[in-house]
Amino acid sequence: MEELIWLIPALPLAGALLLVVAGRRLGEPVAGLVATGATLGSFALALGMFANLVSLDEHERILTQRLFTWVPAGSFSVDMGFLLDPLAMTMVLFVTGVGALIHIYSIGYMHGDPRFHQFFLYLNLFVASMLLLVLGDNMLLTFLGWEGVGACSYLLISFWFEEEANASAGKKAFVTNRIGDWGFMVAMFFTFTTFGTLQYAEVLTGASSLAETTATAIALLLFVGAVGKSAQIPLFIWLPDAMAGPTPVSALIHAATMVTAGVFLMVRTSPILVEAADWVPTTIATVGALTALVAATIAVAQNDIKKVLAYSTVSQLGYMFLAVGTGAYVAAIFHMVTHAFFKALLFLGSGSVIHGMGDEQDMRRMGGLRRFMPVTAVTFIIGWLAIAGVPPLAGFWSKDEILLGAWEESPVLWAMGLLTALLTAFYMSRQVFLTFFGEPRWSLEGDGDAAVDPAAGMPGDELPEPKPAGFHPHESPWSMTMPLVVLAFLAVVAGGLNLPFSKDLHFLESWLEPSLFGNGHHSTAEGSEKVALAVVAIAAGLAGIAGAAVLYLKRRGRPATVEAAVLRRGWYIDSSVTWFMGGPGRAAFDAVAWFDRTVIDGAVNGVGAAVRLVGTGVRPMQSGYVRTYALTLGLGALAVLVLVLSRVAI
Amino acid sequence: MDLHVTHAWYLVLGALLFTLGAVGVVVRRNPLVMLMCVELMLNAVNLTFVTFSRMLGDVGGQTIVFFVLVVAAAEVVVGLGITVALLRRLPGATADDVSYLRG
Amino acid sequence: MVELVTFAIAGLVVLGGAVGVITSRNPVHAALSLVATLFGIAVLFIAQEAHLLAAVQVIVYTGAIVVLILFVIMLLGIDRMEDVMSEPLRGQRALAALLGVGLLGCSGLLVWLADGDADRFVTGARAATAALDQDEANIAQVGRSLFTDYVFAFELTAALLTIAVIGAVVLAKRPTDLAPLPERPVDPAAAADDEEVAG
Numbered sequence: 001m002e003e004l005i006w007l008i009p010a011l012p013l014a015g016a017l018l019l020v021v022a023g024r025r026l027g028e029p030v031a032g033l034v035a036t037g038a039t040l041g042s043f044a045l046a047l048g049m050f051a052n053l054v055s056l057d058e059h060e061r062i063l064t065q066r067l068f069t070w071v072p073a074g075s076f077s078v079d080m081g082f083l084l085d086p087l088a089m090t091m092v093l094f095v096t097g098v099g100a101l102i103h104i105y106s107i108g109y110m111h112g113d114p115r116f117h118q119f120f121l122y123l124n125l126f127v128a129s130m131l132l133l134v135l136g137d138n139m140l141l142t143f144l145g146w147e148g149v150g151a152c153s154y155l156l157i158s159f160w161f162e163e164e165a166n167a168s169a170g171k172k173a174f175v176t177n178r179i180g181d182w183g184f185m186v187a188m189f190f191t192f193t194t195f196g197t198l199q200y201a202e203v204l205t206g207a208s209s210l211a212e213t214t215a216t217a218i219a220l221l222l223f224v225g226a227v228g229k230s231a232q233i234p235l236f237i238w239l240p241d242a243m244a245g246p247t248p249v250s251a252l253i254h255a256a257t258m259v260t261a262g263v264f265l266m267v268r269t270s271p272i273l274v275e276a277a278d279w280v281p282t283t284i285a286t287v288g289a290l291t292a293l294v295a296a297t298i299a300v301a302q303n304d305i306k307k308v309l310a311y312s313t314v315s316q317l318g319y320m321f322l323a324v325g326t327g328a329y330v331a332a333i334f335h336m337v338t339h340a341f342f343k344a345l346l347f348l349g350s351g352s353v354i355h356g357m358g359d360e361q362d363m364r365r366m367g368g369l370r371r372f373m374p375v376t377a378v379t380f381i382i383g384w385l386a387i388a389g390v391p392p393l394a395g396f397w398s399k400d401e402i403l404l405g406a407w408e409e410s411p412v413l414w415a416m417g418l419l420t421a422l423l424t425a426f427y428m429s430r431q432v433f434l435t436f437f438g439e440p441r442w443s444l445e446g447d448g449d450a451a452v453d454p455a456a457g458m459p460g461d462e463l464p465e466p467k468p469a470g471f472h473p474h475e476s477p478w479s480m481t482m483p484l485v486v487l488a489f490l491a492v493v494a495g496g497l498n499l500p501f502s503k504d505l506h507f508l509e510s511w512l513e514p515s516l517f518g519n520g521h522h523s524t525a526e527g528s529e530k531v532a533l534a535v536v537a538i539a540a541g542l543a544g545i546a547g548a549a550v551l552y553l554k555r556r557g558r559p560a561t562v563e564a565a566v567l568r569r570g571w572y573i574d575s576s577v578t579w580f581m582g583g584p585g586r587a588a589f590d591a592v593a594w595f596d597r598t599v600i601d602g603a604v605n606g607v608g609a610a611v612r613l614v615g616t617g618v619r620p621m622q623s624g625y626v627r628t629y630a631l632t633l634g635l636g637a638l639a640v641l642v643l644v645l646s647r648v649a650i
Numbered sequence: 651m652d653l654h655v656t657h658a659w660y661l662v663l664g665a666l667l668f669t670l671g672a673v674g675v676v677v678r679r680n681p682l683v684m685l686m687c688v689e690l691m692l693n694a695v696n697l698t699f700v701t702f703s704r705m706l707g708d709v710g711g712q713t714i715v716f717f718v719l720v721v722a723a724a725e726v727v728v729g730l731g732i733t734v735a736l737l738r739r740l741p742g743a744t745a746d747d748v749s750y751l752r753g
Numbered sequence: 754m755v756e757l758v759t760f761a762i763a764g765l766v767v768l769g770g771a772v773g774v775i776t777s778r779n780p781v782h783a784a785l786s787l788v789a790t791l792f793g794i795a796v797l798f799i800a801q802e803a804h805l806l807a808a809v810q811v812i813v814y815t816g817a818i819v820v821l822i823l824f825v826i827m828l829l830g831i832d833r834m835e836d837v838m839s840e841p842l843r844g845q846r847a848l849a850a851l852l853g854v855g856l857l858g859c860s861g862l863l864v865w866l867a868d869g870d871a872d873r874f875v876t877g878a879r880a881a882t883a884a885l886d887q888d889e890a891n892i893a894q895v896g897r898s899l900f901t902d903y904v905f906a907f908e909l910t911a912a913l914l915t916i917a918v919i920g921a922v923v924l925a926k927r928p929t930d931l932a933p934l935p936e937r938p939v940d941p942a943a944a945a946d947d948e949e950v951a952g
Contacts, residue, residue: 623842624752626745631676631848638855645859655756658864660797663764665860667771667790669853674775676849677840682826686774686787689818693794696810700803712803712891713898719806719813720910724917726818730825731924737829738927739934746841750935 001052005065005082008045008092009131011038016124023117029107031117035124036103042131043096046089053089061086061514064137064201071140076192083137083200087515090333090508091134091264094340098256099127101483105348106248108479109355119159123252126152130257134264139188139198142265146184146229149258150177156253157245169244176238180228184265187221190214200268204517207271215275222269223284230262232291232321236314237574243306247351250306254313255343260336263320267329267516274327274519285325285409289416292318294571296423300430301567303460304361305350308431311570312387313343315420319402322417328405329516330498330509335398337508338494342386342395345487349380352480353435356473360442362464363434370436372473375481377436379488384432386491388425389541394494396541400534401498404523407533418540425544433552442467459563500530660701668694679744681733685726692722759800767793778836784823791815805892 015038023031053061066081084092103123110119129152133145151174158170188198194214195203207215226232231239239259243250253259266273266284273281292315299311316339323332354361356373370377386395399421407414443466475481498508523530551557569575671690678684696715703711737743766789773786791814798807840846899907 622752624749625842626748627676627679627845628842631845631852634672634676634852634856635848638852638859641859642855645863653757655760658867659760660801661864662861663767663797665857665864667767668860669856670768670771670775672856673849673853674771676852677846678775680780682822683774683777683780683783686783686822689787689814690771690774690790693791693814696806697794697797700798700801700806703803704801709894709898710902712806712895713903715803715806716809716895716899717903717906717910719809720914723813723818724913726821727917727921728924730821731921734825734829735924739931741830 002063002065005084006067008042009128011041012124012128016121019117019121023121028116031120032107035120038124039100039103039127043100046092046096050089078138078140081137082135085515086511088134094337095130095257098340098344101486102248102252105480105483108477109248109351122152122155133261137200153253153258156249157242159245166244169241173238173242176235177228180225180235183221183224187218190218204271207275210275212277215272216277216280219273219276219280226262226265230259230317231314232287237577239314240307240310243310251344251347255347256340259317263332263336266324270329270519271517281325285322285413288318288321288325289413292420293416296420297567298570299427301563303363305363309346323402323405326405326409330512331401331405334498334508335402338394338398341487341494342383342491345383345491348484349376352376352476355476365442365464366435367438367441373475379484382488382491384428388428389421394491397495400537403537422540422544425541426548429545429548430552657701657705664694664698681745685729763793763796780826784819788815788819805895
C-alpha cells in the first residue's frame, strides 16, 4: 500500500497538468468533472490508506515512501519522500474530502464563467500543493507545499483580476504570507545547522537533545511562519481582503485547508516546541487568544456576508493556536477538523445566498431568505449552531476541549476564550437573523425610518442599490446544495471524534498519539470541573444568541451601539499598516532601492567603466610602429638584465 | 707599458658593439639599415661566445657561433623577402609606414 | 704585444664600422661600413684562435649576406638619403639613449665585477662538451663537435635553411590578385616624413 502514497498528491497534479494542456478544449463542465475526479480519486486512496493504517498496530502506524533524491548537495540531501502518520492521515482525509465537495460545488457556482477550466486548474494545483505540504517527510517538502498553496491562493484570490481590487487582494495575501515564510525559512536553516538534516524522522526524534535556546529560536520562527499563513495578529490583514475571490476559494483556502497549514506545522513540530523556553507556548497561546477576541469583535460590525465569515475564520484559528500554546494539540486538531466542516459549510452556504441573490453580498439588503432558499437556510443554520457551540453539534465539543486546556493554563486566557465564544455566537446569530429571518429588504428604498426600512437603522458604508420590484431569490442547483447537505451532516456528527465522556470515546486522541511523541496536554481536571466549564460555555453561547435575537430579530434597541465604527474598520489595524507602508515604509524602500541602484549596480557598472578607462588609456601603446615595439623589447630586456644583475652580482 | 689583452677587453668590445646595434635598430627607419644593425648585434654575440669558449676551454662556444651564423643567414633571407614584398606595394616606405596593426 | 696591436686596430675598425652603420644617411654607405665591421670581427676571431669561424664569417657574412643586402638596395632603389635628423616618434631618441646607456652600463658592470675571472660569470653547471685542445687543429675540433655532439641541431639548421629559401621565394613572388590596401592610419609627422623621403 505504501507504494501508492505518491498517487495522493499526484492525481490532482496530473489533473492540473491536463487542464493546462487541454482545459480550454474540454470546457465546461468536463474540466470541472476532471478536476473533481482527480480529487475524489485522492480521497478514495486516502480512505484506503486509512483502512491500512487502522489495521496496523498502534505503534507502527507510519507509512513512508521515498521516491527519489530531490536535492543531492553533498552533505545536505533532501528526498522527495512521504510520511503518512496519523496526523498526516487526518489532514489528507479532510483536505481531499472537503476539497472534493468544494470542487462539486464549484461546477455549479462557476457556471458560465469564461475561464471555467482555469479555475479548476488552480483548484487542483492547490489541492496537490496542500497534499505535498501535509505528506512531506521533511521540512523542505513541507515548505514546497507551503509556497505552492501560497502561490495558488494568489492565483485564486485574484481570479477575477479584471477588477483592480481583486488583483490587489491577491498581491496582499501573497506578500503578507511571504513575511511569515521568512520565519519558516530561517527556522529551516537553524534546523539544518543543528541536526544536519531536515527529515522529520530524525529531527522530531532528536528534538529532546536540543538546547533550549536553539529550540526556542526554531519554535518561534516556525510560529512566525504560522502567523503569516494562518492569519494571526499581526499578519491577519490579508484574509478579509481575500474574500474578493470566488466563494468556493474562500471555502477551500480560508476555511478548510491553507490557513490550517500553520496549525498543522506547529503540531507536527510539537517536540521542538516542547523543548523551547516556557514563554514560547505562552506567547503562542496569548497571540491566539488575542487574535480570537479581536477578530470576533470586528466580525460583530461587518455587513458583508463573507467578511463576517472571514473574521470568524481568523477568530477560530486563534482558538486553534490557543490550544497549541496550552499544549492541547489534540484539541487543536479536533477543532481544525470540525471547523473545516462547519466553516466550509458556512462559506458555501453564503456563496449559495450570494448566487441566489444575484451577486448581492450586503446583509442589509437580505432578509427572510429561508422562505426562498430552504435547503441553504437549513444547512446554514446547522452550521451556525455548530460554530456557536450549541451541543450536540461538533463545534461545541471541540471548542470545549480548547477552553478546558485554556482554563488549566491560565484563567485569563480562558476568560478571553469565553468572551470570544459569546461574541462568536452573537455575530453568527446576527448574520443568520439578518439573512434568513425578518422581512425582505432587497427592494426597499434607502430613506425612511427604521420601522419602514430596517436597513436604514444599521450603520455601515453606503447601502447597495435596491433590487428591482419583481426580483425573487432562487434556490441554488443541486450541484451546489448537495455539498451543503453533506457538510451539514458532518458538522452534526463530527463531535463524535473525541467525546469527553470517557477514555474509550477519545478516538482522535488515541489516534493521534503516535504523531505527538507523547507530548500533549492531558487534562487533570475533575469531572465536575469539566461539566461546570461546559455549562458556562453553553451559557455564554446562548447569551450571545439571545443578545443577537433581541437586536436583530425582535428589533429592539439600536444596532449602532454595538456596531461601532472602530469595529467595522477592524480597529484600524489594516489602515495603519497601509499608512505605514505607504509613508515611512515607502521611504525606507526607496532608500534601499536607491542604495541598490547607486552603490551595488554602481560598483558593478563601475568595474566595467574602470576596465574600459584603463583599456582606453593603455591602447596608445599599440601604436603600430615597429620601432616602438623594438624599443619596448629592448627596454624590457634591459630591465631583466638589471634584475638578474641585482641578484647575482650584488 | 705592460698592458695585457685580457678576455675582459673582448667582452667589453662585444658589449659596445651590441649596444650600438641595439640603438641603431631603434633609431633608423630604413628597413635594410635596421636589418644591418641586427647583424651588428649578432656579431657582437658571436664575439662574446668565442671569447667565452676560449675562457672556459670549451669548444661548444664556437659551435654555437656556427649555428648563429646559419640562422642569421636564414633570417636575412626572409627579412629581405619581406622587405621586397613590402616595398613593391609601398614604394619608398619606411618602418613607420607599416603601422596597419595600430590599436 | 702583437695581440695588443691586433686588438687595438681590429677594435677600432669594428667600432668605426658600427658607428658608420648607424649614422650613415645613405644605405649603401651603411652596407659598406657593415663590411668593415665584419672584417674586424673576423680578425678578432683569428686572434682568439677560432680559425674556422673567421673563415666562415668572411665567406658567409661578408661574401653572401652583405652582398645580398646590397642587391636588394639596388633592386628596390631605396638608396636615397634618409633623413636621420628628424624623428617622427616622440621620445624615441631619448629612450634609445637610455637603452644604450643602460645596456653598456650593465655589461660594463658585469665585466668589471667579474674581474676577468670566468667562474664568476658562470651561474650554471658546465656543459659536458669537449674541451678546447691547443694542439689539435681548431677546424677539426669544431667539426667533431658539430657532427657528434650537436648533429641533431645541425640537421635542424639544414631544414631551417630549406624553409627559409621556400619562404623567400613565396614572399618575393609577384602576386596575381592584389587586394586594395586598407586605409592607412594618418599620422601627420609620418606624412611629412614620407614627403621628405619621396622628394
